[in-house]
Amino acid sequence: MLMQVEGLTYSYSEKEAVKNVSLYVDKGEFVGLIGPNGSGKSTVLKNIYRGLIPDSGSILLEGENLLNMSYRKSAMKMAVVGQENDVPFDFLVEEIVAMGRSPHKKLFDIDNVRDKKIVRHALEHLGMEAMAQRNYLNLSGGEKQRVIIARAVAQESDFFILDEPTNHLDISYQMQIFDFIRRLKVTVLSAIHDLNMAALYCDRIYVLKAGQIVLHGTPEEVLTPEHIYDVYGVRSSVEKHPITGKMSITYLPADLQTA
Ligand code: ADP
Ligand code: MG
Numbered sequence: 215m216l217m218q219v220e221g222l223t224y225s226y227s228e229k230e231a232v233k234n235v236s237l238y239v240d241k242g243e244f245v246g247l248i249g250p251n252g253s254g255k256s257t258v259l260k261n262i263y264r265g266l267i268p269d270s271g272s273i274l275l276e277g278e279n280l281l282n283m284s285y286r287k288s289a290m291k292m293a294v295v296g297q298e299n300d301v302p303f304d305f306l307v308e309e310i311v312a313m314g315r316s317p318h319k320k321l322f323d324i325d326n327v328r329d330k331k332i333v334r335h336a337l338e339h340l341g342m343e344a345m346a347q348r349n350y351l352n353l354s355g356g357e358k359q360r361v362i363i364a365r366a367v368a369q370e371s372d373f374f375i376l377d378e379p380t381n382h383l384d385i386s387y388q389m390q391i392f393d394f395i396r397r398l399k400v401t402v403l404s405a406i407h408d409l410n411m412a413a414l415y416c417d418r419i420y421v422l423k424a425g426q427i428v429l430h431g432t433p434e435e436v437l438t439p440e441h442i443y444d445v446y447g448v449r450s451s452v453e454k455h456p457i458t459g460k461m462s463i464t465y466l467p468a469d470l471q472t473a
Contacts, residue, residue: 215239215241216241216275216373217274217373217403218238218274219236219258219271220272220273222270222272222273223268223269223270224257224261224266224269225269230425231254231257232258232261232426233425233426235258235271235426237420237427237430239403241401242399244404244416245402245420246405246416246418246419247403247406247419247422248409248420248422249422249423249445250423253423253425254424255378255405255422257425259377259403259405263292263294263375264280264285264288275288275292289316289317290318290370291373292371292373293314293366293375294366294374294376294377295359295362295363295376295377296379297379305349306347306348306349307345307361308333308346310361311333311336311361311368312329312368313365314336314366314367315329315332317369332368334346336364336365336367340360340361342357342364345357355382356383356386356387356391359383363394363395371400374398374400374401374402374403374404376395376402376404379391379395381407388408396415409437413437413463417432418431419433421436429441429445434461437452439451439452448465449465450463450466451466
């Protein structure tokens with residue numbers, strides 16, 4: 215088991231945002247975290263990638279207690295790709311990708327030939343080599359996300375934590391980002407907003423509702439009309455798609471609802 219979370223609880227104030235969450239990720243899996251807005255997906259992920267410190271519970275990464283691990287070591291094992299990426303200043307694309315090398319380096323180390331090669335390869339992988347000298351903030355949302363993924367690739371970790379990585383991207387970029395990540399053959403734990411995307415890419419899915427895991431299983435087990443109604447309050451029709459072989463969800467407007 216690559217990662218095991220047990221009884222994770224976290225509050226921003228008095229109210230618990232995440233309550234007693236337990237989940238695991240095996241090596242090579244693509245695991246999805248779904249649930250309505252505000253259900254706690256980002257909070258769970260932030261506790262895992264050390265943006266927040268759990269109030270209680272344990273997180274093991276490769277059997278080792280994450281809270282006792284140095285930040286550098288955990289950064290070598292986990293790469294994080296968030297939503298709208300909060301890059302505070304206007305860096306060049308290649309500078310942002312080079313930041314992926316920082317866990318491998320000591321303070322004030324300069325980028326060596328090997329680092330430069332890794333950065334170049336990461337940019338090539340994402341088809342971004344021609345944009346290496348562009349300013350990050352001038353890129354489109356889809357291009358920005360490819361840069362952030364290139365940074366994760368340059369980090370050379372084989373475990374990616376993603377928080378709704380394709381939010382606000384049009385459908386071609388959504389597919390491109392998930393297809394690309396799947397081709398990397400890394401282990402993935404991803405919050406995913408779109409249930410059809412979760413159905414297409416995930417091996418297993420955990421469902422959060424009001425800070426608690428209420429369901430988990432394969433997409434077929436989890437993505438049923440009953441469960442979708444329980445969690446989102448929306449009626450739907452779910453069928454196995456003839457081409458993808460994956461569950462395909464159609465949401466039903468009020469005038470087509472029979473139940
Ligand atoms: P999701 O990612 O599923 O939309 P979040 O983890 O962002 O959910 O939020 C879970 C709950 O925690 C929500 O009720 C949200 O309002 C609250 N919350 C999130 N971030 C903060 C914060 N920085 N301060 C206070 N409350 C927060
Ligand atoms: Mg979120």
